[in-house]
Amino acid sequence: MNEVSRIVEVGGESPYRIVIGPGALADGASLAGHVRGRHVLLVSDSTVAPLYVATVREALHEARPDLLVGTFVLPAGEASKTLANFGAAIEALATLGATRDACIFALGGGVVGDLAGFAAACWMRGVDCVQLPTTLLSMVDSSVGGKTAVDIAQGKNLVGAFHPPRAVFADTSTLRTLPPRELRAGLAEVIKYGAIRDPLFLEWLEAERQGLLAGDDATLAMAIARSCEHKAEIVERDPLERGERALLNLGHTFGHAIETEQGYGSPHNDNLNHGEAVAVGMVLAARLSATLGLAENADTDRLIALLRSYGLPTSIPAGLAPEALLARMRLDKKNLAGRLRLVLWRGIGRAEVAPDVDENRVLAVLSGY
Ligand SMILES: NC(=O)c1ccc[n+]([C@@H]2O[C@H](COP(=O)([O-])OP(=O)(O)OC[C@H]3O[C@@H](n4cnc5c(N)ncnc54)[C@H](O)[C@@H]3O)[C@@H](O)[C@H]2O)c1
Incomplete structure (x- = not known):
């Protein structure tokens, strides 16, 4: 120590x-x-x-x-x-x-x-x-x-x-x-903790970007500890993901669909990695939540600006068909009884699980509307 x-x-x-x-x-x-x-x-x-x-x-x-x-x-x-x-x-x-x-x-x-x-x-x-x-x-x-x-x-x-x-x-x-691109991918998950349950942490991340991207030990240790505290608190209460643990998956259903659809087995450098796919997924979840009236557009814009300032992607890579992504999302482990179960966003610091999301709304967001 x-x-x-x-x-x-x-x-x-x-x-x-x-x-x-x-x-x-x-x-x-x-x-x-x-x-x-x-x-x-x-x-x-x-x-x-x-x-x-x-x-x-x-x-x-x-x-x-x-x-x-x-x-x-x-x-x-x-x-x-x-x-x-x-x-x-x-x-x-x-x-x-x-x-x-x-x-x-x-x-x-x-x-x-x-x-x-x-x-x-x-x-x-x-x-x-x-x-x-x-x-x-x-x-x-x-x-x-x-x-x-x-x-x-x-x-x-x-x-x-x-x-x-x-x-x-x-x-x-x-x-x-660690290659800088992989460091940034990890920062997407760090930002996620701020987005789902910690507005002050999100503000801190807005302020500490330089130290984090430069790999400063103390700043990184602080970001890792805060993230782990959040994860620990949730998994202690819900180790088997019967309830609130699912909130940790904000953006992941979209992200996994992108990863699977682009073929995680193929070695293309322009494929998004997991953290990058989660960054895009969080934006899609935020946009979907905004269209459902759950999140303010201003919060979505702030999240997008933060992700971009960390050099993370915020839109679906070219060439991935919305229908194909939706088909991938249907096979997500969170789904129950054939219904699309997604983590939706209530703005900075709040998220919730929605048990039955209308597929047409999801398709519209995947199509960029
Ligand atoms: N179990 C969970 O709760 C959970 C949560 C999130 C993600 N995941 C899984 O984690 C995986 C993604 O993890 P990842 O982003 O760490 O990917 P990864 O394990 O593929 O590592 C990314 C790349 O960095 C290289 N690397 C690792 N450490 C390095 C270092 N110190 N210096 C130089 N290179 C280094 C690796 O060789 C690899 O090429 C996915 O499979 C995802 O599904 C699991």
């Missing part, structure tokens, strides 16, 4: 601690403190592994020389979040001889965190998982709350489990190697 580090406690049935700050990955004693047995599988991806696997391995070895540490590396990118790679992670656990007291360390972004978390949920009906997020998006969102999953061709995250981590270590110094 150092002067810029922060801690957020997640309560509920399976409480855990989120440590945020530079140098967290080198704190072997703290990392190893979560390993109950002798087996550790370090899951990472092909970009992150060469940068940080050695740091974690050495830290663990110094604290617990008796540990058997295996490494499983995925090709970087969303296209790796597959059932096939999930199977390969399970094989790696078997090869390691991992017993029920094994611990999986997920070192990487949300792709690694989701797949490694799902492997931890399934191996021997559940082993420990420690999340070591290295993207801003995974620090503020995917590493917290216990949702794990892989994608299938029909949609993102359709196969998965709830499996809370034992701990989260968000080492902000890893963000120095």
